[in-house]
Amino acid sequence: MGVPEDEVKFPAGSDTEIESLSEFDAAAERGELAGYRVQSVDLTGRTSALLGVDTAGAVFLGCAMEPDAAAKVRGDGALVFPPVPDLPFDPYRGALYSPAELFEGLAQGYEGTPDALSYDWFQRTRADGDIFSSMLRSIHDDAISDALDELLVGARVVGVMGGHAMARGTAEYEGAAVLGRTLARAGFTVATGGGPGAMEAANLGAYAAPFDDAMLTSALQLLAGEPSFRPSVSAWARAAFEVRTKWPRGGTSVGIPTWFYGHEPPNAFAGAIAKYFANATREDGLLARSNAGVVFLPGAAGTVQEIFDNATPNYYESRGTPTPMVLVDRAHWTQELPTWPLLQALAKDRPMAARIALVDSVSEAPDALARMSR
Known part of the structure; x- marks a missing residue:
């Protein structure tokens, strides 16, 4: 029978998260699974551990487990979000991607890699209005953050x-x-x-x-x-x-x-x-x-957007002290895409004025960052 929620002692901070079998085994050995968040760990080989430890208040996100183990932890009062079949990505993942993971199968062509297949899935679902697909994308992105x-x-x-x-x-x-x-x-x-x-x-x-x-x-x-x-x-x-x-x-x-x-x-x-x-x-x-700080190399619309996305919190100091911004290539940012004059106008008489710089070459950017960080 599950412990009432107000009686469950939840561990604090990131100590609540279990993202590997070794972390699960250590917590289970201590009998400390109550209140934990277990994230995308295959627990099909850990049935005895799940049956023998209290899991009240725990949350299992995308963890494969045997039916009797799943029934038991639900009986404890845990929440179980099972793996979602037929997806080219794991919405509950507990770690960032590696290049090898995204490009797996590259020898047979990029089109069959998890990266390309995830993009194809996104293209199929992004505009279909399906709240389940939208939820999966949101869960995935929050796990990545x-x-x-x-x-x-x-x-x-x-x-x-x-x-x-x-x-x-x-x-x-x-x-x-x-x-x-x-x-x-x-x-x-x-x-x-x-x-x-x-x-x-x-x-x-x-x-x-x-x-x-x-x-x-x-x-x-x-x-x-x-x-x-x-x-x-x-x-x-x-x-x-x-x-x-x-x-x-x-x-x-x-x-x-x-x-x-x-x-x-x-x-x-x-x-x-x-x-x-x-x-x-x-x-x-x-x-x-x-x-x-941020170094902005020559770019087009996307880089211009990033400059002003970064300038806005610097202008309002919404993240505290403005962070350094270095724009590289004077001709690009003053003539081809005259972003620098507007950035200067925004910074005038504000603390961010001392945190923006325009340099001629990329080799000057590290020194400019260092000067503004003092």
Whole structure:
């Protein structure tokens, strides 16, 4: 018989979450499953443990279990959200994606990978008005946000924004990669939109940070053979995995892409990938977590949007002290897309005025960040 809710002692904070079998086994051995949240753990081999421990007030999210175990924990008063069949993604997942996970099956073509299949599912369901599909997307994105926050506890995060059209093999791509490497070597966690172009370059640079400088030069040469994800995502992604295979155990950075722009694949150099269905959640989350500043490389509409998405909380100081913003390429941001003059006008006579900078080249961005962070 379940314990009444007001008598259940709930553990505090993230200690309530169980996201692996080892964590489950440790909690079960202590007899401490009451009030816990067990997230996407296969418990079909843990029936005896579930039958022998109190699970009152617990919540099991997408945990496979034997029928008698499920009946028992429901009898205790636990909530059981069973796995959802026939989905190309796990809405209850307890961790961020890895490149290997999203690109599983790439050898047979990108179209059959979990990333491509999830995009196809999104395309089929996004406009059908089905509340169940909408709920699954929301649960998934909330689980991703939870995992991302857990990963970034205590991290100094610098966001690097820029266009997806920046091609491998160009000076601009190399400059963005060197920027990512410089930031990672300075102790920052590099976070990008997780896609191709400037985003991939910055994640590549962070991946290259533990190696000598020659490694990045060689990797850039290898990647230049497949300059774009068009026309073939498969060939583009395989070149990235060739780099990862040749130089394993690189540095870790974060990519935060979205299936809303699913025609753009995620890049394989972000060690942790927080992929969302809702682009608005992804955009705000990426900028909000860039607590040590944001570097904006040349881009088009998406990058312009990100500049002002970041400028708004800086203007109102809604997140506290404004975070540094560095715009790279004076001609781009003053002539081609004259964003800088408007940003200056917004910042006038406000604390954010000391936290914005325009530089000519990407090599100047780390020093500009450092000056504004003092």
